[in-house]
Amino acid sequence: MEKFVVKGQKRSCINDAPKRSPWKRIKPERDTSGDLEEEEDEAAASGEFSDPIPWQKIEAEGLDLDYALLFSKEEADHLFKKLEEEVVYASGEESKVHVFGKLHNIPRKQATYGDAGLTYTYSGVARSACPWTSTLENIRNAVTKTTGQSFNFVLVNRYKDGQDHMGEHRDDERELDPRSPIASVSLGAARDFIFRHRDARGKQSRRQIEPVKLELAHGSLLLMNPPTNTFWYHSLPVRKKILLPRINLTFRRILLDRKK
Known part of the structure; x- marks a missing residue:
């Protein structure tokens, strides 16, 4: 992951905004009467998604x-608005990083949500999961219904405009389930997302492998399937002409027996 160290106090997960009634689920709920792991195995064996979309x-x-439009514009607009009301982002010292001994602001806002007791560690930094908000839970359920994959953690990144960005990195932390994809849901301004092979990075790259560039649209879902994060770095570069915000949700599956 990105090479930085975060120092600071424990983040509050409380949003002071007035409580509102939970939003209705985007699509009918998945039938959970059966065993989820058996359903996932069946889906994997068939090579098909649970709820096919283009x-x-x-x-x-x-x-x-795998890339698709998961939500209509109306749904995506509504989800973006609800997330703006519900998500509590890191602030103060926790929103800064140490790079080469100097203190810098993270060039975006970040928050972590998930099942009780989960933490996600990257670059030696552990982030605790806040309890799921109703909207994050609804989005997660829609992703699960569509893909047949279950997720217990989400990293939320908010980019205020095209100046906010994310450097090249791989999501290859040891506590992540190596069999599970990372599901990336994009809401708001469309942004370029670039993949670069690990052997084709930098001036002293060993091979000539063309980067892969995607434009992630409002309401889209991108599945990064294994072994993508072993061989490819990804980034969200600066785009100065983008003036509108974007929220990205990367749903992950953390293995509890690998947490130390």
Whole structure:
């Protein structure tokens, strides 16, 4: 992941905004009467998604992606508005990083939500999960219904405009389930998302492998399937002409037996 160290106090998960009644689920709930793991195994064996929508397959050497529009514009607009009301982002010292001994602001806002007791560690920094908000839970359920995959944690990144960005990194932390994809839901301004092979990075790159660039649309879902994060770095570069905000949700599956 990005090489930085976060120092600071424990973050509050409380949103002082008035409580509102839970929003209705976007699509009918998945039938959970059966065993979820058995359903996932069956879906994997069949090679099909649980709730088919028009998918675009994107492949290269060691790269396996699935891309689709999961939400209509009306749904995506509503979800964005609800997340703006509900999500509590890190602030103060926790929103800053140490790079080469100097203190810098993270070039975006971040928040972590998930099942009780979960933490996510990257670059030596552990972030605790706040309890799911109703909207985050609804989005997660829609992703699960569509893909047949279950997720217990989400990292929320908010980009105020095209100046906010994310550097090249891989989501390859040891506590992540290596069999599970990372599901990335984008809401708000469309942004370029760039994949670069680990052997084709920098001036002293060993191989000539073309980068893969996608434009992640409002309401879209991108699945980064194994072994993508082993071989490919991804980034969200600066785009100065983008003036509107974007919220990105990356749903992950953390293995409890790997948490130390």
